[in-house]
Amino acid sequence: MSKLLIVESPSKIKPIKKYLGSDYEVMASVGHIRDLPKSKLGVDIENNFAPQYVNMADKKEVIKSLKQAASECDEVYLATDPDREGEAISWHLAQILALDMNSANRVTFNEITESAVRAGIKVPRKIDMDLVDAQQARRVLDRIVGYKLSPFLWKKVKSGLSAGRVQTVALRLIVEREREIEKFVPQEYWSVDAKFSVGRKTFTAHLHGDKNGAIDLIPNEQTANEILENLKNAEYVVSGVKKGKRNRQPAPPFITSTLQQEASRKLGYTGQRTMRIAQQLYEGIDISGIGTTGLITYMRTDSLRIAEEARTAAQNYIAGNFGSKYLPSSPRYFKSKSSSQDAHEAIRPTVIELNPERIKDSLTTEQYKLYKLIWERFIASLMANCVLDTVNVDITANDYLFKASGHSVKFDGFTALYVEGKDEEDDKQSALPEMNEGDKLKLNALTPNQHFTQPPARYTEPTLIKALDENGIGRPSTYAPIISNILSRDYIEREKKSLKPTELGKVISDLMVEYFNKIFDVKFTAGLEVKLDKIGAGELQWVDTIKEFYKDFENFYTKAEDSLDGKKVKVPVVETDVICEKCGRKMVVKSSRFGKFLACPGYPECKNTKPVPEDEVTQPCPKCGAKLIKRISKKGKKFYGCSAYPECDFASPGIPTGEICKECGGYIISGVRGRKYCMNAECPSRQKAKEKKNG
Numbered sequence: 001m002s003k004l005l006i007v008e009s010p011s012k013i014k015p016i017k018k019y020l021g022s023d024y025e026v027m028a029s030v031g032h033i034r035d036l037p038k039s040k041l042g043v044d045i046e047n048n049f050a051p052q053y054v055n056m057a058d059k060k061e062v063i064k065s066l067k068q069a070a071s072e073c074d075e076v077y078l079a080t081d082p083d084r085e086g087e088a089i090s091w092h093l094a095q096i097l098a099l100d101m102n103s104a105n106r107v108t109f110n111e112i113t114e115s116a117v118r119a120g121i122k123v124p125r126k127i128d129m130d131l132v133d134a135q136q137a138r139r140v141l142d143r144i145v146g147y148k149l150s151p152f153l154w155k156k157v158k159s160g161l162s163a164g165r166v167q168t169v170a171l172r173l174i175v176e177r178e179r180e181i182e183k184f185v186p187q188e189y190w191s192v193d194a195k196f197s198v199g200r201k202t203f204t205a206h207l208h209g210d211k212n213g214a215i216d217l218i219p220n221e222q223t224a225n226e227i228l229e230n231l232k233n234a235e236y237v238v239s240g241v242k243k244g245k246r247n248r249q250p251a252p253p254f255i256t257s258t259l260q261q262e263a264s265r266k267l268g269y270t271g272q273r274t275m276r277i278a279q280q281l282y283e284g285i286d287i288s289g290i291g292t293t294g295l296i297t298y299m300r301t302d303s304l305r306i307a308e309e310a311r312t313a314a315q316n317y318i319a320g321n322f323g324s325k326y327l328p329s330s331p332r333y334f335k336s337k338s339s340s341q342d343a344h345e346a347i348r349p350t351v352i353e354l355n356p357e358r359i360k361d362s363l364t365t366e367q368y369k370l371y372k373l374i375w376e377r378f379i380a381s382l383m384a385n386c387v388l389d390t391v392n393v394d395i396t397a398n399d400y401l402f403k404a405s406g407h408s409v410k411f412d413g414f415t416a417l418y419v420e421g422k423d424e425e426d427d428k429q430s431a432l433p434e435m436n437e438g439d440k441l442k443l444n445a446l447t448p449n450q451h452f453t454q455p456p457a458r459y460t461e462p463t464l465i466k467a468l469d470e471n472g473i474g475r476p477s478t479y480a481p482i483i484s485n486i487l488s489r490d491y492i493e494r495e496k497k498s499l500k501p502t503e504l505g506k507v508i509s510d511l512m513v514e515y516f517n518k519i520f521d522v523k524f525t526a527g528l529e530v531k532l533d534k535i536g537a538g539e540l541q542w543v544d545t546i547k548e549f550y551k552d553f554e555n556f557y558t559k560a561e562d563s564l565d566g567k568k569v570k571v572p573v574v575e576t577d578v579i580c581e582k583c584g585r586k587m588v589v590k591s592s593r594f595g596k597f598l599a600c601p602g603y604p605e606c607k608n609t610k611p612v613p614e615d616e617v618t619q620p621c622p623k624c625g626a627k628l629i630k631r632i633s634k635k636g637k638k639f640y641g642c643s644a645y646p647e648c649d650f651a652s653p654g655i656p657t658g659e660i661c662k663e664c665g666g667y668i669i670s671g672v673r674g675r676k677y678c679m680n681a682e683c684p685s686r687q688k689a690k691e692k693k694n695g
Contacts, residue, residue, distance in 0.1 A: 002023060002073055002074045002075065003023055003024045003025070003073055003074065003075045003076075003077065004024070004025050004026075004027065004069050004070055004073040004075070004076045004077065005020065005024050005025070005026045005027075005077045005079050005107070005121075006026075006027055006028070006029055006066065006076065006077070006078055006079060006080070006093060007026065007027075007028050007029070007079045007080065008028060008029055008030070008031055008080045008081055008086065008089060009028055009030070009031075009279075009283050010028040010030060011280070011283040011284060012026075012028065012112055012283050012284060013026045013027070013028055014284070014292050015112055015284040015291070015292040015293060015294065016079075016112065016117055018291065018292065019113075019114040019117045019118060020117065020118070020121065025069060025073065027065065027066060027069055028062075029059075029062060029066065029080065029089060029093060030059065030062055031089070032056060032059075032088075032089055032092070033055065033056055033059045033062065033063055033066075033089070033092055033093065033096060034053045034054065034055055034056060034092040034095075034096065035053065035054070035056055036051060036052065036053065036054075036139065036143055037052065037054045040147075041143065041144070041147045041148075042054075042143060042147075043140050043143055043144060045144075045550070048543045048547075049140055049543060049546045049547070049550070051136060051139065051140055053092070055096070063096060066093070066096070066097060067096070067097060070097045070099075075105070076097060076099055076105055077105050077106075077107045077121065077124060078090035078093055078094065078099075078105055078106050078107065078127070079107040079108070079109070079120070080093070081298070081300075082108040082109065082110060082298055082344060083298075083300055083344075083477070084131045084132075084134050084135040084138075084536060085135055085477065086108075087106075087127065087128055087131040087132050087135065088131075088132050088135035088136065088139075090106055090127055091127050091129070091132045094127060101126075101127065102126060103126070104124040104125050104126055105124055105126075105127075106124060106125050106126060106127045106128070107120045107121055107124050108120055110297050110298050110344050110345055111282070111294050111296070111297045111298065111350045112282065112283060112284050112293070112294025112350075113293060113294055113350045113351070116350075130535065130536055130537065130538040131536050133535050133536075133541075133542040134532050134533070134535040134536035134542065136542060137532055137535050137542035137545055137546060138532055140542075140546055141165055141528070141546065141549060142164065142165050142166075144546075144550065144553065145163065145164065145165040145519070145553070146162060146163065146164055146165070148553075148557060149162075149163035149512070149516075149557075150162045150163055152557070152560065152561070153508065153511075155568075156511065156564050156567070156568060156569050157504075157507060157508065157511070157568070157569050157571065158571070161489065161504075161508065162485075162489060163508070163512060164482075164485065165519070165520075165525070165528075166473060166474045166478060166482055166525060167482045167485045167486055168508070168509070168512050168520045169473055169520050169521075169522060169525045170464065170468060170473065170474075170482045170483070170486060171486050171491050171492065171501070171505055171508065171509050172509050172512070172513060172520055172522075173459065173464070173467060173468075173522070174458075174459055174464070174486075174492055174499055174500075174501050174505070174509075175501045175505060175506050175509040175510070176509075177456060177458060177459055178458065178500065178501050178506070180455065180456050181455040181456060181458065184455035184456075186452040186453055186454070186455075187452065187453045188219070188220060188450065188451070188452055189217050189218060189219060189451050189452070189453065190218040190219070190220065190221060190223065190224040190448055190449060190450055190451065191206065191207065191218060191448075191449045191451060192206075192207040192218065192224060192227055192228070192446065192447070192448050192449070193205070193206055193207070193446075193447045193449060194206075194207070194236070194395070194397075194402050194443060194445070194446050194447075195443070195444040195445040195446075195447070196236065196395075196441045196442060196443060196444060197441075197442045197444055198433035198434070198435060198439075198441065198442075199433060201433040202444065203404055203406070203432050203433060204404065205393070205395050205402035205403060205404035206402060206403060206404070207227070207400060207401075207402055208401045208402060208403040209400070209401045210399050210400050210401065211399040221448065221450065224448040225448065227400070227448075228446060228448060230398060230399070230400070231397055231398060231400060231446060234397040234398045234400075235397065235440060236395055236396075236397045236402075236440065236441040236442075236443055237395065237396055237397070237438065237439070237440055237441070238393060238394070238395055238435050238436065238437055238438060238439040238440075238441065239394045239395065239396040239401075239437065240392075240393070240394035240437060241391065241392075241393050241394075241435055241436060241437055242391070242392045242393075243389070243390065243391050244389075244390045244391075244392075245387060245388065245389060245390065245410070246387075246388045246390050246407065247385040247386070247387055247388075248385055248386040248387075248388060248413070248415075249385055250332075250380045250381050250382075250383060250385070250386075250413075250414040250418070250420075251377065251380075251381065251420040252304050252334040252346065252381050253304065253306065253334070253346035253347060253348055253377055253378045253381045254346060254347040254348075254374060254377055254378075255301050255302050255303065255304065255346055255347065255476065256275075256299060256300050256301055256302065256347070256476030256477070256479070257302070257465050257466065257468075257469040257476060257479060259274060259278065259299065259347055259373075259374070260274050260275070260461075260462070260465050260479060260480065261462035261463075261465050261466055262373060262377070262420065262421055262462075263370060263373060264460070264461045264462040264465075265421035265422070265423065265462055266373065266421045267369050267370070267373065269366075269370070270461060270480070270483070270484075271461060271465060271479055271480030271483055271484075272480040272481075272483075272484050273366075274370065274480070275299065275480050277366050277367055277370045278296065278299035278347070278370060278374075279299065280367060281294070281295045281296045281299075281367060281370065281371055281374075282294055282295070282296050282297070282298060282299050285359075285362060285363060285367065286362065287354070287359050287362045288359075288361060288362045290354075293350070293351070294350055295349060295350060295351075295354065295359075295371055296347055296348065296349055296350060296371070296374055297344065297345050297346075297347055297348050297350060298344045298345075298347075299347050300344075300476045300477045301344040301345065301346065301347060301476060302336065302337065302475070302476050303336045303344055303345060303346060304334035304335065304336045304346045305336065305344075305345050305346060306333075306334075306345055306346055306348065306382075307345055310345075310348055310352070311331060311382065313352040313353075314352050314378065314379055314382045315327060315331070315382060316352075317352045317353070317379065318379065318382065318383055322383070322416065322417075325384065325411075326383050326384050326413065326414075326416070327382075327383070327384055328382075328383070328384045328385065331382070332381065332382055334346070334381070346378075347374055347378075348374070348378040349371075349374060349375045349378060352379070355375060356368060356371055356372035356375050356376075359371075376417050376418040377418055377420075379417060379418070380414040380415075380417045380418035381414075383413055383414035383416075383417065384411070384413040384414065385411075385413050385414070386409065386411065386412055386413035386414060386415045387409075387410045387411040387413065388407040388408065388409060388410060389407060389408050389409075389410045389431075390405070390406070390407045391405065391406055391407070391431075391432050392404075392405045393405070393432060393435055395441060404432060405429060405432075406429045406430055406431050406432035407429050407430075407431065408430075408431035423460070423462060423463050423466075457498075458495070458498035458499060458500060459498070459499045460497045460498055460499060461483060461497075461499065464483065464499060465479045465483075468482070471522050471526055472525075472526035472529050472530070473522065473525050473526055473529070474529070475529065483499075486505070490502055490504055490505070490591050490596075491504060491505030491508055491509075492505050503571055503572045503573075503574060504571050504591070507569055507570075507571050507572075511569060515556060515559065515560035515563065515564075516553075516556045516557075516560065518552060518556070519552065519553055519556060528545075528549070531545050532545075573588040573589070573590075573601065574588060574589040575587075575588050575601075576588065576589060576598065577626075577627060577643050578598055578610075578643065580600040580602070580606060580608050581608070581646075582600065582606055582608045583600060583602050583605075583606040583608070585600055585601055585602050585606070586601070587599060587600055587601070587608075587610070588600075588601050589612060590609075596612045597609055597610065597611060597612060598610045598611070598612055619655055619656050619657070619658060621642040621643075621644070621648060621650050621656075622650065622656045622658070622667050623642065623648055623650040624642060624644055624647075624648040624650070626642050626643050626644040626648060627642075627643040628640045628641065628642060628643065628650075628655070628656070629641060629642075629643050637653075638653075639651050639652060639653055640652045640653075640654070640655055640656075652667070652669050652679050653669070653671065653679070654669030654670050654671040654677075654679065655669060655670045656668070656669050656670075656679075657669060657670050657676060659676075661678040661680065661683055661685065663678065663683050663684045663685045664678060664680050664682075664683040664684065664685070666678045666679055666680035666683055667679050667680075677689070
């Protein structure tokens, strides 16, 4: 052996070894090999915050193997991931293997392809200590906050809790949004719509204004009815038609945050699941007839830069498969955010010709879906605009003005391949019938509509990631772990697709904001990210940044300890309608490391506990009107039972619809795929259905 190349992931070994040949031995560190100790702070605050690194216990054999291999070769190259974390791992490897820190032994490549690997190995460089310092600064900051505040929470709230420099800010966003929703008072307002016919086509126009100008708000039904009265017997005339064209541009290729958002919208994947699959696609998949190859570029990036070689390949593919008219008049370039590190390209396929359908059989279902999303987004980003023919029509009636707008697709452009998902549905517009100024329209209906202003929506995983990204909180690699941490700590919970704070989460957020408001302020946290970027660029010293932070943090911590000396913060319990059958009290929701459970509030006199029933059903019990709860029988089958059990013994395999069976008077329930049937097994309708099926 003459040359040793060390990567992070074992799955990279096979393709890289194939690309470099027998001259190279390729081994993996399997991630970090050194870290701060778990048992103590591990930061010497009195000695310029020096990190006290230790070899990770579970990497003993890996380290031994790497040392042995390094001693038997002439050259060692460090090819860990091309980011700050990877740079730090290379630095730790260099120290453990006693490599020359001034030697050009650091190798990077943005994709696991033969051309990229061979190009990277030709231009090794020295380890970038600015990037290492930026990673060290983040690690030390997070360790100080976590190891100081977590014990604080154990003493003041309960054991097993944690606080994090970034995760607490994310929790704060969710809690503050929930408080906005709780305080929101709906306001009534009305709108008036007119439905018209032009030949065989119909369309709807909306009341826009009157002789005094635009109507901002119709406050109540009375005002709406007055408008309808004034429009009685009115003649509706087209007073203006404005036609135009609108260009719709494609979304840029993915960066980490937008990939996680879109995978959540379109595929229902969590951030962690998305990044796990993306890692597999990056590290390499065994493609039939080709061998193991990396399918996408590095997936932790905030840059929209595209290699010119990849741009040219994509343009050739578009011209060859869609036609030259699907290429823009000039190549499209995207500008990254000013805060972007721009260390890597955007996320793109490494080989354009490997379209998703061509390699589908070599991928798992989830790999195929994510690769298809990445491939289509990238190709579409370089395609021509979608061109829309637009029309806006003004319609006058007495002193009122109605407006209607519509569009039709003149040229589909990039939408022939891909359209970006949305967090909220857009108003769908369709083409309007042909109309000319002066045309009189036939009114089909004039409808007043009652509305209520809506509170801000709870965060979903994609909208929270978007908020974190836009506010500069965290970095691409941190979004998925942030959400995972606050979910696993029971600070938030999923309610359908929404993220809702628990009572515990509210208490933690309120406590941290009250005593450490500056530390967990959105702008302050974003400012720290900027400083970490400057450390990575060699513009700031990491120790100075930590000193400045710690001075504030220590003051806040001391005041919090003094203010809460001897005090404990109580977490409000969530009372349920489930009655303790042993003492009659209403049971409350408790949490443990095994999850949520129901407990009697009479503890320790009454120690009754039971599992939390599954989600409640909105339809009430048809027998007594109490709430229905989805439950699991002893045989593992789902059924819907009355929450008033044992007083009410209603139980059903499906959800009651509120309808009564005309044949026998039994309850109609909704079963698999929404099929409705009578729950009475002896009902004639059930027998007829059975006979029909059999004969």
